Amino acid sequence: MAGIELCNINKVYGNSFHALHDLSFDIRDGEFMVFVGPSGCGKSTALRMIAGLESITSGELRIGDRLVNDVDPKDRDIAMVFQSYALYPHKTVRENIAFPLLMAGLPKTEIASRVDEAARILELTALLDRRPALLSGGQRQRVAMGRAIVRKPAAFLMDEPLSNLDAKLRVQMRAEIASLQRKLNVTTIYVTHDQVEAMTMGDRVAVMKGGVLQQVDTPQNLYNRPDNVFVAAFIGSPSMNLYEAVLNGTTLTLGSNSFEIPDRVFEYRPSLGGASSRRVIVGIRPEHMNDAAIRPSSAEISAPVTLVEALGSESMVHLNIDAPRVDAGDPDAVADIGSKKAAVARFSPKSLVRAGDIARIAVDAEELHFFQPDSRTSIW
């Protein structure tokens, strides 16, 4: 086992495309680190550079205490699980799992016992003599995991290993991988574009965009204290609602609505106060907007309802807030339903609002997020 250290890592391709910009952070020994971001953000490139499958243009990469910039993948003591699983189609499950041990020159008896152990952990024992073509998606995924864990490497690298599975199996495998990692306590880097996977699996999550690291933190901190507009919108589902607003003293004006910001907010966001009138980007998570008819609040706004999605346990209410909406810069973001001004609120299922109503919405003003309109960074 070993920690991994990235220090000012850059990747520039032959066509001058700068894929990664000064990537720097440490991954602690035994930690489960998730790289997340929209397509083209450089997360897979970063993983492949750690694997040794892509060259490093500049910067330093250390695994343990060893500088590995120019070390061959086979000599880095890391195992990788690929998105396509990359199982060897001409080999049986047993041969697939045994292959890295065979290449390491281990004695046959040890190979057999380690393959059996890996198969037992992953419940593959009954499938050991089958070829990959005869396995289901979930079983193939497990074989790929087996090939990785059997080596007892210093680190696991996983490149979107669940993206080819159906939604139900994905949830199951998500839990299995996370618990396996905790059991084996091997440093793991996991790449995904799915923020739910990132939040549920990682000890820490590195959010990337356009080859630039946006924030590395625990899932809860990313959710509660996003560093910028992009992280705020990317983490959380449905996304945070982001609008341009004006803060005048303690009064926030959001389109045609105004309400008071509690003093407590200015205590933990000291930089927010001071100016008499300033433009801000305000972020409201869907769960911090409720039906005022059920949970009245001192901070209320009203907006027409465009759509209500009843999910049983809650209702997703789409609202037309008449303030300029802020684009978070996520290239994968789905276009809003109905209107460019649409916000989403997570209402109690008891709410009686219907599409076409003008809803009174209670805003949990203590939970609002504030960002600089120019730099788009968080105001603390």
Next chain:
Amino acid sequence: MHRAARLNVSGVLINAAALVLVLSYALPYIYLLMTSIKPAADVQQIPPSFFPAVVSFENFREVLRSSTLPRAFVNSLTVAVLTTALSLSVAVTAAYVATQYRRRVTTIFLLFALVTRMVPSVALGVPLFQLLKSLGLLDTIPGLVLAHTSAAVPLALLLMSAFFEGVPKELEEAARMDGCTRFQAFRKIILPVMTGGMAVTALFTFITSWNEFLYALLLTSEATKTAPIVIAEYNSVYGLAWGAMTAAAVLYSLPVIIVTLALQKQIVGGLTFGAVKG
């Protein structure tokens, strides 16, 4: 019942169409086979008969008794096997690099391989003659192998490139992560996956060399004459030995038929490679 009858009619029509298609391919060969087992006197009878009145193997006995044909067979086999081995080793490695490490130069390389297929072999015959003459390789097995390889490699390269396009890059990467060097990954993982593709390419290369006539005619004279030349020589200034010629042609076609049948599984596997996810 009515529906079953309709299905039956359409089944008969499809089978009849398939039979016509098969016969259009097979009829010349069947006629060759029938002629080869006719007695020498019946071969040139007017009007010609399709089936032999009497089955006779005297044509086969005649060609096998002569010293030239068996030796030509050995030459053909040697040249075809060596050409296949050489072409495959060049094409497999080159195609792998050209497809898996794609650069502008590799695209141009593959394009040139395609262009060489467009040049008629007769146009290359004279330069090849001069080249082999200057190397002292005229009328030698290595000389003819080189000539056949030059003709077979472009097709083999294009075929192998098409097969390699279907191999995910992650396979090599996974092997490298599992402790292989690039060459070990190629040898231990990629090549075994490609057996179907290589079988197809090997068969086409073998047939190209086995059937090749023009270069063999230009570049050999006595010692290394291949079977197609010897078979063609049955039509000489002294007469046309139809019976012997057809018997020799039947014998000559057998190895290709046997190899095709032996590799049938791999060929079908190779031709459908990439059609389904592995």
